[in-house]
Amino acid sequence: MAEWDAAAALSEARAEVEARIGALRRQLGEIREVSSWTGADDEHDPEGQTIAFERAQVQGLLDDARRELVELDRAAVRVEDGTYGCCERCGAPIGDERLAALPAAATCIGCASRARK
Template sequence: MDPSELAEHRAVAASRATSLARELESLAEEQSLTSHDDEHDPEGVTIAVQRAQIQGMLAAARRDVEDLDRASARLAEGTYGRCAHCGGPIADERLEALPATTTCIGCANRTRRRR
């Protein structure tokens, strides 16, 4: 993967994070216009659940951006595409699917089995 492809993945993740942050702000604004008594307001519970879901998705999108920033740093260092565990190459197909990954499929499977 070249730097421009990695930058494109990062731009998509950053755009997703920005969009989710706006959605969260909009939901907070909507909630401020409704009753503050969530216990007795049927919409209050729905909005609270929506807010929690969006907060989770936003946190994941921000982690993706951070992971892709670290991948860009590895690319600049010349270590991108090398497994952090065994030092072997990470398959191109795996990097296409998970551009920020730090492990080859063999090490990822071994780690998963230990859990």
């Protein structure tokens, strides 16, 4: 993948993740607001468990999006230093298809598969 393609893909992915973070922050704020209406006693409130679950789920999605943003920033550094598209583990090229699907990918598919086992 050419450097300018990588930079454009990373920029687009970063904008999408930032938008997702903004939406999740708003959603989390709305959940907190709703939970303040129902009182602080989640244990005895029939809706309490649902609100707590929803809050935890949205917080998890927000944490994931923040990690993804960090990974995209690391990938942008690799573009700048000329190592983007090379596996951080084995040094082999990362396939264009993998980079197109996961612009922040730091490992080739072989190393990523071995890491999961």
